[in-house]
Amino acid sequence: MDYSKMCPKFESAAELLGKKWTGLIIRVLMGGPKRFKDIKEQIPDMSDKMLTDRMKELESLGVVKRTVYPEMPVRIEYELTEKGRDLEEVTNSIQAWGEKWM
Amino acid sequence: MDYSKMCPKFESAAELLGKKWTGLIIRVLMGGPKRFKDIKEQIPDMSDKMLTDRMKELESLGVVKRTVYPEMPVRIEYELTEKGRDLEEVTNSIQAWGEKWM
Numbered sequence: 001m002d003y004s005k006m007c008p009k010f011e012s013a014a015e016l017l018g019k020k021w022t023g024l025i026i027r028v029l030m031g032g033p034k035r036f037k038d039i040k041e042q043i044p045d046m047s048d049k050m051l052t053d054r055m056k057e058l059e060s061l062g063v064v065k066r067t068v069y070p071e072m073p074v075r076i077e078y079e080l081t082e083k084g085r086d087l088e089e090v091t092n093s094i095q096a097w098g099e100k101w102m
Numbered sequence: 103m104d105y106s107k108m109c110p111k112f113e114s115a116a117e118l119l120g121k122k123w124t125g126l127i128i129r130v131l132m133g134g135p136k137r138f139k140d141i142k143e144q145i146p147d148m149s150d151k152m153l154t155d156r157m158k159e160l161e162s163l164g165v166v167k168r169t170v171y172p173e174m175p176v177r178i179e180y181e182l183t184e185k186g187r188d189l190e191e192v193t194n195s196i197q198a199w200g201e202k203w204m
Contacts, residue, residue: 007197010126032105043108
């Protein structure tokens with residue numbers, strides 16, 4: 001990697017991943033499709049509004065897919081796309097570093 | 103990795119790394135010891151105050167070491183500690199994902 005100058009692709013990836021709660025949301029979704037309340041359960045300190053905003057963002061960036069099941073009541077699930085699942089290396093490396101140094 | 107519940111170590115690592123500019127600063131320092139102005143050069147949009155705050159934080163967390171060389175004028179350099187260098191897997195995986203998807 002050329003560390004002598006900043007890389008725009010690294011910069012935009014780091015900005016996306018660096019947003020508060022995003023890293024945690026992605027880690028939860030690594031466990032498979034989840035409903036809103038399942039995600040909130042693992043991240044209780046995050047507000048509903050924040051989760052709603054982050055999911056819209058991640059959906060618009062193609063990292064998360066939202067599926068509406070026309071049941072009674074309606075069931076909505078969120079899951080990682082291929083692009084999202086490809087972040088597993090990132091979450092694994094943060095996990096490994098956290099276990100060693102935190 | 104157990105995705106069924108949040109991991110406090112992952113959470114604190116993600117929070118540290120997720121702070122705005124921190125990921126970029128760490129990437130710059132992967133290239134070796136740097137002076138304040140060298141870091142600013144690669145991240146022009148970041149204010150001096152922000153960089154000062156982040157460096158204090160990273161120093162207090164043991165991720166960065168600050169060395170003062172008693173020359174005329176004084177020379178101050180920042181470098182990653184072992185704990186900091188151990189983030190290379192994280193920065194590499196963000197770089198790889200960014201190159202593929204951004």
